Amino acid sequence: MGEDRSSGAHKCRLQYGSPVRLNPVVLARRSVAIVVCAAAFTACAQSISVTSMAQDGDPELWSDFRNKQNADRLPLKFDSGQTANSISSPASVVPVIRDGAYTFLPSGPGTAASYYQGRTRNVVHRVRVRFAFRSGLTTGGRMAIAILHEQQEGFVVPSMAAHVVVGPEDWSYGVIDPAPDNDPTPQAVGSRLQSVGSGKFDTPLSMDGSSEHQLNLVLDGNTAHLEIDGQQMPPITDPRIGDPDYVGSYVFFETYFTAGDTDNRTRFFDVAAW
Numbered sequence: 001m002g003e004d005r006s007s008g009a010h011k012c013r014l015q016y017g018s019p020v021r022l023n024p025v026v027l028a029r030r031s032v033a034i035v036v037c038a039a040a041f042t043a044c045a046q047s048i049s050v051t052s053m054a055q056d057g058d059p060e061l062w063s064d065f066r067n068k069q070n071a072d073r074l075p076l077k078f079d080s081g082q083t084a085n086s087i088s089s090p091a092s093v094v095p096v097i098r099d100g101a102y103t104f105l106p107s108g109p110g111t112a113a114s115y116y117q118g119r120t121r122n123v124v125h126r127v128r129v130r131f132a133f134r135s136g137l138t139t140g141g142r143m144a145i146a147i148l149h150e151q152q153e154g155f156v157v158p159s160m161a162a163h164v165v166v167g168p169e170d171w172s173y174g175v176i177d178p179a180p181d182n183d184p185t186p187q188a189v190g191s192r193l194q195s196v197g198s199g200k201f202d203t204p205l206s207m208d209g210s211s212e213h214q215l216n217l218v219l220d221g222n223t224a225h226l227e228i229d230g231q232q233m234p235p236i237t238d239p240r241i242g243d244p245d246y247v248g249s250y251v252f253f254e255t256y257f258t259a260g261d262t263d264n265r266t267r268f269f270d271v272a273a274w
Contacts, residue, residue, distance in 0.1 A: 061082050137262040145253055
């Protein structure tokens with residue numbers, strides 16, 4: 001991520017002398033050089049744009065859990081001052097702060113999830129989280145972030161321009177379509193969640209409970225740029241990513257379990273959005 005941004009231009013500089021008659025071989029070589037230069041410039045420009053957007057400005061919403069005391073509930077406000085909303089399933093178990101991290105500790109088997117939600121003044125285009133996984137007997141635990149069109153009330157799920165899920169071995173990017181007006185159970189996401197990108201890591205993420213992983217998400221028009229531990233995933237383009245009916249000023253940070261108390265657990269060290 002610290003590459004010389006001008007190297008592509010220097011490597012691709014072509015020197016021309018006074019006008020001469022070039023034979024076809026020379027012309028072909030110069031044509032290839034121009035094509036290579038253009039490709040290098042495009043790749044470099046894409047890298048610069050993703051990196052600069054991910055670091056552009058200061059987060060509007062953020063919390064750092066590292067220095068917080070252990071607590072049986074999450075704070076009612078983010079460190080940046082916005083009201084925070086916690087949701088969990090099952091509702092009898094709530095997300096907590098343990099050893100400098102926001103986490104969730106299901107008490108039994110089965111699917112479980114917790115959400116820490118907030119709102120910014122403007123539409124969210126950038127999200128950053130630093131987190132760790134702690135191993136369990138099973139590996140169905142996931143970390144997720146989302147950019148929502150409206151606040152999630154309980155488990156009535158609104159449309160979303162971004163729903164990013166990361167596990168120890170893979171990641172996925174989805175959008176959630178608006179619920180039909182006549183949908184009697186809008187909380188049942190079902191086919192409304194549409195996967196538009198996914199991949200596997202060459203090396204699984206550590207699950208030692210303390211090794212810090214970082215995710216950066218940037219929405220740029222209809223394209224989402226996702227970076228995990230400094231590695232850029234292929235850009236994801238879908239018209240819904242920039243659609244006013246999907247984007248919004250709400251964001252949540254989620255821990256999810258497939259098998260409940262035996263799954264690996266997510267530990268959020270800090271979260272940010274702007």
